[in-house]
Amino acid sequence: MNWYRKYVMAAKVQPKDDDFSWSYIEVPEEVMKSHRSFTKTIEKNDLYIEEAKGGDYHYGIEDEPHITAKYGFDFDDPTKVIEVLEDAKGGKVKVDAIDIFEKDEYDVLVIRCESKALAKIHTKLTDDLGIEDKFPDFKPHITIAYFKKGKAKKYKPLAEKHFLNKDIEFEFDKVFFEDTEDKTTKINLD
Numbered sequence: 001m002n003w004y005r006k007y008v009m010a011a012k013v014q015p016k017d018d019d020f021s022w023s024y025i026e027v028p029e030e031v032m033k034s035h036r037s038f039t040k041t042i043e044k045n046d047l048y049i050e051e052a053k054g055g056d057y058h059y060g061i062e063d064e065p066h067i068t069a070k071y072g073f074d075f076d077d078p079t080k081v082i083e084v085l086e087d088a089k090g091g092k093v094k095v096d097a098i099d100i101f102e103k104d105e106y107d108v109l110v111i112r113c114e115s116k117a118l119a120k121i122h123t124k125l126t127d128d129l130g131i132e133d134k135f136p137d138f139k140p141h142i143t144i145a146y147f148k149k150g151k152a153k154k155y156k157p158l159a160e161k162h163f164l165n166k167d168i169e170f171e172f173d174k175v176f177f178e179d180t181e182d183k184t185t186k187i188n189l190d
Contacts, residue, residue: 021073021179023081023125023187024066025093025118025172027142035065035111038162039145046151048106059106059146067093067113067140069175070125072132076179082187084128090173090189091117098159099141100152107152110141111163121175 027035039061049060073081093115101108122138125131144159145152177185 019074019180020071021076021078021177022071023069023073023175023177025069025175027065027067027093028170031095031142031168031170032065034163034168035062035142035144038159041158042145042155046147046154048146048148048151061145062143065142067115067118067142069118069121070131072134073129073177074131076181076183078177078179078185078187080129081125081175081177082185084125085121085175085187085189088121088124088175088189089117090171091115092169092171093118093140095142095163095168098156098163099139100156101141105149107147107149109144109147109152109155109159111144111159113140113142115140118172 042061047060050058052058093113095111096114097112099110099112101110118140119138122140126133144155147155173189175187175189177187179185
């Protein structure tokens with residue numbers, strides 16, 4: 001198995017935090033294909049990857065592109081989220097920019113998105129459920145990959161050329177709730 005497939009197809013490529021549930025929206029196949037074609041250009045040695053017990057890998061290339069609506073639920077039952085989103089509406093998402101989130105140990109290259117509808121959902125979940133935000137500003141994004149410190153800068157202009165050369169816009173009409181056991185519940189919106 002080549003290195004790309006190994007790190008993208010690993011069972012747990014993303015950071016694992018078993019203490020919290022979360023909600024997200026899916027991205028359409030067109031965006032996923034574009035994401036996959038871009039990530040194939042990333043050099044293995046530039047990625048930030050941690051090997052975990054059992055041969056799993058954390059971080060690396062995002063293997064399931066999505067946009068997080070709200071992270072940090074301290075419960076596994078989706079009922080509260082379903083109730084809060086009962087009258088919520090879906091809406092449009094527009095790819096807006098390429099950005100780098102700089103962390104202490106690694107950098108994250110992301111596709112920034114703009115969505116008034118998703119921002120309303122985030123605020124509604126935050127306020128109605130009383131869940132504190134870990135980050136002060138909601139920045140909807142699609143993660144591309146986790147890089148060693150300083151390496152994401154090399155890929156930012158390439159990502160801008162790849163993702164911003166045409167208008168990418170899509171609509172969503174559902175949110176997914178995923179619990180700490182990775183059980184997913186689909187929540188349809190108006």
